[in-house]
Each structure stands twice: as structure tokens, then as C-alpha cells.
Amino acid sequence: MNSSIPKEKQKQYADYVKQITPTHSLPTNMAKAFLTGGVICVVGQIITNFAKSRGLDQDMAGTWCSVTLVFISVILTGFNIYPKIGKFGGAGSLVPITGFANSVAAPAIEYKTEGQVFGIGCKIFTIAGPVILYGIMSSWIAGVIYYILKIMEVIS
């Protein structure tokens, strides 16, 4: 909206609001994120090690690890437990693959009332969509760079 209040006064007010607004403690949040993310990774490592001990190679074990973590995350989202983990762990639960699974499962649950096509179909990637789009795009850019470097024989 076009405000009638001069920019200078707006800035002054914004600074004042920033100053009096309480914020979460950054060190505490980082410690919680480290703990949560760490636990998720340890669980992943346990799954990988278990899969390897059953005779799978590294690639297959890694796939089993991802699939199992996604499954657990979706189940926890359905039981409304993942939001509580997310509230505690912040980025620690957002960045691992479990966070991605949560961001896909949550809209699917929320929008199912709007139908299979326009509800779940259209809105399932409302949060994860940008990750997929820009993830694929950046991997494409990385691939092009890799290709050029290979032609120039910088890397073999």
C-alpha cells in the first residue's frame, strides 16, 4: 500500500519495533537444531549399517536409509508428532530428508478436503515445490559446469 507516512519515519518505527520485539535465543536454537539434526542422522546411519550388515552394497543401503527415513517422517506427520519435533529442532528437522517428507505430507493432509485433483494434486508441493524446482535447476547448472571443465581437461 502507498503509505502517507514519510520513509524516514517508517524506518525509525521499524527500528524501534525491531528493538522491542523479543526473539528466540540463537545459540539455544542452534544447539537444539544440532541435537535434532544429529539424532536424525544417527538414525540414518544405524539404518545404513543395518542394511549393509544384511549384505547390501553402499548405494542400496543408502537408498534404504532414505526411504525408511521418509516413511518414518510421513507416519510422524500423520500422527501430528513431526510438527512438535519441528518446533523444537527448527532447521535441524527441516534440512534432513525427513523435513522434506514432512513438507510434502502436511499439505496432502491439509488439502485433501479440496479433492484429489485440485486439493492434493495441485497443492501437495506448495512448500516442497521450490526445493524441487531450484534443486533440479542447480543440479543442471552444476552438470553444465562439470561438462565444460571436463572438455577443458581441468578435471578428468
Next chain:
Amino acid sequence: MNPQTPARLTGSASMSFQNPVYVVSCASVVGKKEGEGPLGSKFDLVCEEPMFGEATWEAAESTMQKEAATLALGKAGLTPGNIRMTFAGDLLAQTTASSFGIAGMGIPFYGLFGACSTIGESLSLGAMSVAAGYGEHILCATSSHFASAEKEFRFPLAYGNQRPLSATWTVTGSGACILSGTLPVPEIPKKTDPLISEEGCVQITGLTTGKLIDFGLKDSLNMGGCMAPSACDTIYRNFCDFGRTPDDYDAIFTGDLGAVGKRILLDLLNEKGYDIESIYQDCGLLIFDGETQDTHSGGSGCGCSASVLAAYILPELAKGTWKRVLFVPTGALLSKTSFNEGDSIPGIAHAVVLEHVSKKDQKQ
């Protein structure tokens, strides 16, 4: 003065009513979390089931608002046919919670959107209509639902994220009031519960219409900061227009500024030379216990100020705990689109002057 004039206009956007406008009944319906809050025992109905027996959040909110309206009607001893018109609103896109909720009652309907300030807008228009003689009984109702508001403005409920400390918690609740030019009748018919006590009843005596104030803030998770300047502006203009000071009010309530907005409002009014700290409260801080209910800055939403008004402010006024109260619901006017397009969030606040009318004065 012309005796036919229903209201005397004062200042640039205030009026005081010459004809009496009584609040003859009020009702509140809230969800489980609100029922567990400090005002829990005062609400008419606490629904433990967040879906209110419906299949979608939007239908749940409609049912809740309809329930509040039905209760208010019953308390006044009226039927939907007695209501000349309704002013109702909510937070959903195209205000469907209100239109679908009231639709089933067959009452002439005006749908409003003033974000969380809607009950102020609704009471203002309702009071004007009653004072002008456009209706014997007018219904004013608003609602908000935590789940439908999260879906409308933020993320799906099951998405795990962190809310900043400045964020407010949308109240699942609805408040409804019935305004009339005639006094509430306590006895007939039986089993009604109009807004009248041994001491007296409640009258709307004036109002100050809010202006959109935009200080350029863009943080939708700090609504208190976005709305506080408009509350300050409306309260300040109310004082100027009516020639009053904070001493003329026994209490001032804002809608949902929360802890952050409350602090800002007190500071802003202090700059203008008014200290209201001793009489000032915020509905968003009254409805939840911030310490134990994890609501961060406080409650918000159309249902926040409306349910606190119906459950706490109006009954206390009827009892005569306060003689004159300034009720200032606050709203942050944004949509998901305007937010994504990088627009700032203007605030609005409408002030309604509520007064206790003692039994003695009624007889005169």
C-alpha cells in the same frame, strides 16, 4: 439540535448516539485451548472437538459462528425472524465462514471484512442502524478458527516449523451480540438470559471509525507492530473528538495487539501525552495464559476480541464493574497475495464506546 438526528457527529470520524443503542444479549463459543485459558469458565460454550462436528475447518468455523448467533438469539428471547439484519465477518477469503454460517438462519445479511477488527466494524454499523431506526434488532457476529486461519494465511497444520516470539495465536472462537433500541427484558419469555443484571445494562453511546495506518512494516508474524499505530491513532482521535482523557474511561481494551503491540501502543500514546497503562488491557493477552499455553505474543483473530467482549467485557459492564469502556478491536489488513508481492501491512482499529446504564437511569 434537531431531535430527529440519531447521532451527533463529533471531530472528523466520531459520533455519539442521541437515540439509545442497547446490547440486549451476547454469546460466545470457543475451542478447547481457549476454554483452558484464563477466561475459560466465562464462555457460553466450549467445544472440545476442533471440527465442531463438520468435515472441513471452514465448515467448522461456520458452525461455530452460527452456534454463537443462535445462542445470542436464544438469550434475548428472539427468533431469526425478529432480526432485521446481520453484520458479520471472519478471516477466510470472501468471508465464507460468515455467509455460510448465517445463510441457514434466513436473516438479511451484510458480510464484512476488517481482519481482526471486524467486530468493531460490525458493532459500529449495527449501532448506527439501530440509532437511525433501520431495525428493531440487529445481529453482530464474527468468528475465527485457528486451523482455517493457518490454512488461509500460513502453512498446513502438520508442517513442522518454528513461530517467532512476536507471532500471535489465532483464537478459535466466535462472539455474537444483539443490538436494539429497546431495553432488554429480563422476565419474558422464561429461560432467556439477556444482558441485564441487578445493576443495569449496557449501551453503545459512541464510536470512532478507524483509519488505515501504514508504517511500512512487512512482517506478517509481528501483527502487533503493524496494528499498534492504528490503535494509537484511533484512541487518540477518540480522546480529541469527544474531549475526553484516559480518566473518562474505566477501561480500554484493544483487540489483539499482543505483548509486543501492547508495549508499542503504550509508548506511542505516551509520546502523544496520554498514559493509559493503568486502565489498558488487550483481549489477546486476556484469553490465553502466555506462560503455560505457548501462544507467544497472545491471541488474535476476529474471534479473539469478539469472544472476550461477549464473555467478559459486556457482562462486567452490565454488572457495573466499569461505567465506561473503550473497546478498540484491531486488524492487520493483508492477504497471502499482498504479502507475497511484498506489500506492507496496514493496520486498522475501530473504537466503540460502551457504557453501563444503571437501573436508576433507566427509569428516568
